[in-house]
Amino acid sequence: MAVQQTTFTTVRQGDQMALGGALEVILPLRYAGARSVSIGYEIVGPARAPVLIVAGGISAGRHVISSDEFAESGWWECQKTALSAARILAIDWIGSDGALDCPIDPTDQALAIAAVLDALGIVRAAGFAGASYGAMVGLHFAVLFPHRCEQLLAISASERAHPFSSACRSLQRKAIALGERADDPAAGVALARALAMLTYRTADEYRQRFDAAPSVEGLSVRVSAEDYLDFQGARSAARTSAVAYRRLSESIDLHQMEASQLNLPCIFVAVESDWLVPMEDIRALADHVPQARFIVLPSLFGHDAFLKEQDQVSAILTEFIASLESAQ
C-alpha cells in the first residue's frame, strides 16, 4: 500500500483534535488488482480518548457527527452524545466517488481503513463500531488486522449476505442499468434507492405511516408511500452516481467471512424485524465466536434500527465506548 499523498483540510491541536482529508494510495483490490484510490476521512473527538473506527451503510461516509470543525450534521448525528466520548475515525467508502468501476470487496474497504490508520500514525484502534455494510467491513477488518482493533461492535451484519437480500439488490442494479439505457442514470439510481428503502424498513411501519387509500387523478393512480419513496430516491440520486451505487451495492453481496476467524471480544446486535439481515443469521455468527455477546433489538424499523432507535443504540454505544476506555 504505497501512500502517494496526504492532504489535511483541517488540523487543530488541544484537547479536541479534528482532521479531515483525502489520502491518495494504491490499494491491492481483491478483484480489480492494484488501483489508485482517494480515501476521504475524518477524525474528531478528544485527543486522549480511545480511537473508535465508525462505519455505517453504503450511503454513509466519513462525516459521522457534527463538530466545531465540521459543523454539518453527520449520518449518525442522533448518536453524538454517545460517540463524543471517543475519538472517531471514519472514511468515505472507496467507490463512493464513482471513480472505481470494478467489483469492490468489503475487504478492500478494510485495507482502505488500515491505510488511513497508517497515514495518521495510529498503530491500533481501541474499537470498531459498524452498522450494516460498515459492520461487514468491521468483521473483515478484525480478521485481516487482528492487532489493529481491540473490540468490535457489529450491528446488523452476518457472515454473508442472505440470498434473498442479494436478489433484491440485483434488481436494484437492474434499475440502475435501465436508467442508464434511458439516458437518465439519476432516475435509475432513484428507483434503486427507493427499492432499497423498502428493504430497510418493515411492513408494520408502512402500515402506520402510509395507511391512506391510493389516489386516482384522471388516469393516474398513486399509492400513499409514493411521494416519500420519490423523495428518498431523488435525494439519493442527487449525491450518488450510478457507478458508485452499483459497485457498493455489489460489495454487500460479495461479503463473506467465517466466524471462526474472529479472535477479539465482539458484540453482535440483531434487529428482530430486520428481514434484510435476519436475526437468526446474526445469532449463528455470534454462536461461533468465543468472545461474543449477542444483543437483540426490538424495533419497528427493521434494518434501519441503528439510525432510528436512538435510545437503545445509544445505550449500546455508551457501554461499548466505556469498555474501550477502561481497557486503555
Add this chain to the structure above:
Amino acid sequence: MAVQQTTFTTVRQGDQMALGGALEVILPLRYAGARSVSIGYEIVGPARAPVLIVAGGISAGRHVISSDEFAESGWWECQKTALSAARILAIDWIGSDGALDCPIDPTDQALAIAAVLDALGIVRAAGFAGASYGAMVGLHFAVLFPHRCEQLLAISASERAHPFSSACRSLQRKAIALGERADDPAAGVALARALAMLTYRTADEYRQRFDAAPSVEGLSVRVSAEDYLDFQGARSAARTSAVAYRRLSESIDLHQMEASQLNLPCIFVAVESDWLVPMEDIRALADHVPQARFIVLPSLFGHDAFLKEQDQVSAILTEFIASLESAQ
C-alpha cells in the same frame, strides 16, 4: 352492460361441455366510465356439474386447466383433478390485452364476469374460487351480485392491499415507466415482474434455492438468483404489455371492500409465510364475516402457495366443490 357480440370458438355438447370465446361489451368502469371491452372466457367441465367461477393472479387468465378441447396446460393445471368435478368458468382479466389504458377497479372485473354469465345464460354460479387478485375480484363479485354466487373460496386476499405491498407495486410500475423511457418497454416489464416474483415468495425459499456465492467474471458481479429472475422477467415481458402490467398492478392497489358486506358462506385461506397479503389481515377479514371459515396454510412459498402447495390446496378445493354439489 350492452352485449354487442358473442363469439364462441368451440362448442361441444354431451356430458362434457367446453366453450371459449370473446365477448364484446360496454362496461361502466368505476374510474374510466363506459368503455368497450373484449372479455376472453372459457367454460369447461361436466355439463351437469356445479358452475364454479375460478380466478387467479393478475397474470392468470381464462385457461385454468387443460381439457380435450383446449389441450394446453392451464395456470392451475396442478389442480386439474380437484377442479374436474366442477364446470369451470374463467375470464381473461379486462386490461390484460393492453387495450384499456385507464385505472381498472377490481369491481370492474366483477362486472366483466357477470357479463359473461349473462351471455352464457347462467343466472347463478354455485361458487367462486379465487386466489390473489382473483380472490379480491371474488370478494367484490359476492358483494355486487349476492344472488349470483352461493359460496366463496378466497385464497390470499384481504379487505384491501397492504400499504407496504402497494409501495412495492408502485416501484414495479416505476420500472415499467423507466423501460418505456429507455424505449424498451419489455425490459421495464421484465424488471417489474422480477420484483413481483420476489414478493410472491419467501426469504427461506431463496436460502434453499439460491445459496451459491455470487460470481465475479471480469468486472461483472452476478448473484445466484439472477438467472432465475431474468428468465421469469423475460417470460412475462413476452406475453404482457407495459400498459397491461401497469393497469392490472394498479388494480390490486385499488382493491378495497368491507367484510360486513359479505352475506354468503365464505372460506378464507391465508398462507403463514405470505408477506404480500399478511395472514393477520385475512384473519381480520374472516373475523367480520358471519359465515366464515378461516384456514391457515403452512408453506415455504408465501403468496405463491396457491400454485405450489398442490396437496393442501387440492384438499381445500375438493371439499369446497363437494359442498357446492351437495348444495345443488
